[in-house]
Amino acid sequence: MxxxxxxxxxxxxxxxxxxxxxxxxxxxxxxxxxxxxxxxxxxxxxxxxxxxxxxxxxxxxxxxxxxxxxxxxxxxxxxxxxxxxxxxxxxxxxxxLVEATVSKKTFRFKFENTWLKEPSFISDVRNCWENLPMSHLMIKLMSVSRFMEKWGRDFFNKFKEKVRRQKAIIDLLRERTDDHSVREYLKARDKLNDILLHEELYWKQRAKLFWLREGDENTRFFHTSATARKKANKINFLVNEDGVRVNKVEDMGELIKGYYQRIFAAPEEATSNDSTASPRIVTQS
Known part of the structure; x- marks a missing residue:
């Protein structure tokens, strides 16, 4: 292809x-x-x-x-x-290749540099700070942090929706040839480019790679770097005592469970079991 x-x-x-x-x-x-x-x-x-x-x-x-x-x-x-x-x-x-499954992720508050590109962010945080009652500084900071955490969740959801919306507009206008549609198509492409640059900055910070300047358009590289640590911690399959590879989650759970049941069994029960070989864990397929 x-x-x-x-x-x-x-x-x-x-x-x-x-x-x-x-x-x-x-x-x-x-x-x-x-x-x-x-x-x-x-x-x-x-x-x-x-x-x-x-x-x-x-x-x-x-x-x-x-x-x-x-x-x-x-x-x-x-x-x-x-x-x-x-x-x-x-x-x-x-x-x-196959139908993808989507799992919901839990959010943890981290300040994102790309928020500063949103015109409303500074004013929203300032309004939150000024409207909080006079109290201990730490309490106000925690309250503002909770506000930014919610703001960040809403921003990220809106951010993904903006990309989907712009692509839908481009798909709608792609086959039209009249002058107005052509102008709107070009505007939509420029706006999509701006949104994708915001996305690049978002993943760039999460990847903790600052040696590439903003604008390199390597979003997939930044995304891959940000998620590489999670992939390294994933168990793709186990190998049982017969050398058979087990890759289904349920079967891997039963294999691990059976291994530890043999390990912690009573002495007479452990003696009757011929094998206590541990399953081999493989993290790279």
Missing amino acids: GDFNDLLYPKDKEGTHPHPNYLMNGFRNALEMSSLSEIDLSGGRFTWEKGRGTNAWVKERLDRGFANANWWSLFPLCNLKVVATAVSDHEAIFLQ
Whole structure:
């Protein structure tokens, strides 16, 4: 998958100068010889454009994904979709192999530098401080901290919602060609870029990496660095005394439980058990 810089069908292009048929035929023949079939793309017909709003406006579907029969047997429920980007003439394509599960996280108060980019933050904190009754300084500080903690939760939720909202606007305007829609599309892309820069700063602080300047657009790098410690502490699977790998959470729990039951059993019971081998813990699959 990626940018193939070629088209499969005439419908993959809108704009001046139709794509040569011999190139499309050659592309299809190469796929057939390689026993590859295309992964359906959702979220938009085109992934590249140039000259939006001008007479030379061209849109093409250059980014695609293909797979062979063996791959399809492993990931029959995969989903490939277009994801709006703000700083490239190519839209990103995102491949989801299986349905993702989302778990709710508990929040712990930490001051985020990106809050300072919100115009209302300083005034909201100042109003909270001034409206608190006169009391011990520490009590006021704790009260303001609780206020900022709630403000931060609301901000983070709104932050994610802003990204979703802007991408929805871009998806709505992508196929429209009238002048007003073109202007609104360009405004929405610029606004999405600003929001993504805020997101970059947010993850940059959490990753505790300050040697890259703001604006490097390495959000995934910062996100990965911030979560690497959690991944290192995760047990992916256990190996029992027979050398069989156990990777289901319930089965791993039973394996650990049985091991410690044997360890702490009465002497006569422990003697009757032939094996007290501990399960091997593996944290990297």
